[in-house]
Amino acid sequence: MRVCVVGGGLTGLVAALNLATDNHVVVLEKGETFGGCLSSYHRNGYWLERFYHHLFPGDSRLLALLAELGINDRLEWLRGTTGYYVQGKIHPLTTPLQILQYPHLSLADKARLGLLTLQARRLDADALDRVPAAEFVRNRLGDSLYTSFFEPLLRSKFGDRAGEVSAAWLVSRIAIRSNRGAGGERLGYLKGGFHLLVDRLVETAGKKGCEVRLSTPAGRPERQNGGWRVNGERYDVVLCTVLPETGNVRGVPYQGAACMTIGLDRDVTGGVYWLNMKDPAPYGAVVSHTNFVPADRYGEHLVYLASYFNRTLPPDAGEKMLADFCRRFGVPAAAVHWHALAVEPRAGPVFTTGYREHIPDYGRAGCYRAGMFSLPNYPERSMEGSVTAGIQVAERIRKGAA
Numbered sequence: 001m002r003v004c005v006v007g008g009g010l011t012g013l014v015a016a017l018n019l020a021t022d023n024h025v026v027v028l029e030k031g032e033t034f035g036g037c038l039s040s041y042h043r044n045g046y047w048l049e050r051f052y053h054h055l056f057p058g059d060s061r062l063l064a065l066l067a068e069l070g071i072n073d074r075l076e077w078l079r080g081t082t083g084y085y086v087q088g089k090i091h092p093l094t095t096p097l098q099i100l101q102y103p104h105l106s107l108a109d110k111a112r113l114g115l116l117t118l119q120a121r122r123l124d125a126d127a128l129d130r131v132p133a134a135e136f137v138r139n140r141l142g143d144s145l146y147t148s149f150f151e152p153l154l155r156s157k158f159g160d161r162a163g164e165v166s167a168a169w170l171v172s173r174i175a176i177r178s179n180r181g182a183g184g185e186r187l188g189y190l191k192g193g194f195h196l197l198v199d200r201l202v203e204t205a206g207k208k209g210c211e212v213r214l215s216t217p218a219g220r221p222e223r224q225n226g227g228w229r230v231n232g233e234r235y236d237v238v239l240c241t242v243l244p245e246t247g248n249v250r251g252v253p254y255q256g257a258a259c260m261t262i263g264l265d266r267d268v269t270g271g272v273y274w275l276n277m278k279d280p281a282p283y284g285a286v287v288s289h290t291n292f293v294p295a296d297r298y299g300e301h302l303v304y305l306a307s308y309f310n311r312t313l314p315p316d317a318g319e320k321m322l323a324d325f326c327r328r329f330g331v332p333a334a335a336v337h338w339h340a341l342a343v344e345p346r347a348g349p350v351f352t353t354g355y356r357e358h359i360p361d362y363g364r365a366g367c368y369r370a371g372m373f374s375l376p377n378y379p380e381r382s383m384e385g386s387v388t389a390g391i392q393v394a395e396r397i398r399k400g401a402a
Helices: 008-018 060-068 096-101 107-122 133-140 143-164 167-176 195-207 316-330 383-401
Strands: 003-008 026-028 040-043 047-048 074-078 082-086 089-094 184-190 210-214 222-224 227-230 231-235 236-238 252-265 274-277 285-290 300-310 336-349 367-371
Touching: 003 008, 003 227, 003 231, 008 026, 008 195, 008 383, 060 383, 096 107, 107 133, 107 143, 107 167, 133 143, 133 167, 143 252, 143 274, 143 300, 195 210, 227 236, 236 383, 252 316, 300 316, 316 336, 367 383
Parallel strands: 003 026, 003 236, 026 210, 082 274, 236 367
Antiparallel strands: 040 047, 074 184, 082 089, 222 227, 227 231, 252 300, 252 336, 274 285, 285 300
8 A cells, every 4th residue: 555644743754654564655744854843953963853842751652652763762851840930030930949939929829729730630621621721720720820820821822812722721731741849840851852763763664665755845635546646646545744734624723833942151041941931022931951951961051932923923033032032031142152943833723612623533535634633632732642643543544444
């Protein structure tokens, strides 16, 4: 069976790997690198992801894939610390003492927030799919905690659609990040970077006979004689792992991501890995990669500025992000070694209320789709969800062929 996989991101590569054993698989990737949002820069002798990534202890399919590819020995478990930037000041929020000392929440609010964190894993996300996150927080935790803590986080990620986001997404987000000890959140990273995962997927699939083609956009598949024709070649099956050009799957809104990466000669977030911005800024979080992975592996400090947009990204967005960051954190021009802006216009879905019913099926009759819009990436997208979608759609294709 000839299979055309459109898109060389994580889902496409995992599906190709699973199908290549007994099928002729061709992966078409329009970009110059594989990996999609997991692709990397090569800078100054090291690799670094264009968009920040880490994995979680519960990512069973991803962990199994690392073992299958023989790179699980590169996996290390590190601690991710967190904080909040409020009124021009960094407030670490990792240890119980730091949380107690945080001045912008009452003791009662802190207790309610802690209780929700403990309960999040037991809450039924499906039952909260049609409940707005704002309504859920206000009813369960009170107006004060919503306006002072949750609303800025929702707005930094979803912009003017923050009010449409479901409680299912919020609860899932809290649950997945609740694996915390006194020293911070336990997170996984591949020593050397996640480009090792992408490269090994391409290499292993290639050894099974899979063809992988970079800089090859896929034309619209055309039905022909019981099969499909893509770019003039005939296939029995087409698997699309990218969004259609409309940017929607069954009416689900999508948002873009703009991620500024900066090489610096210093740490500017006081040792905090993930710093959420409550103060208005052209980015929602400052992710200090080298407060998670040791800086001596890179010879410099590395920071991501995370920003999302719902329509189009202003042409000067990168300049504004860099200028604001340098001004706000007291970074002189001489301290900046380099900077680069990665932009993905359709980085992921906006998890609006009622999102669950819009999730598309994997497909049938030779035409399939899987990716960030698939069920395993609900109600929070992740590498684990993308790997699972790739495995499941490959199984569906096999059953369809049988």
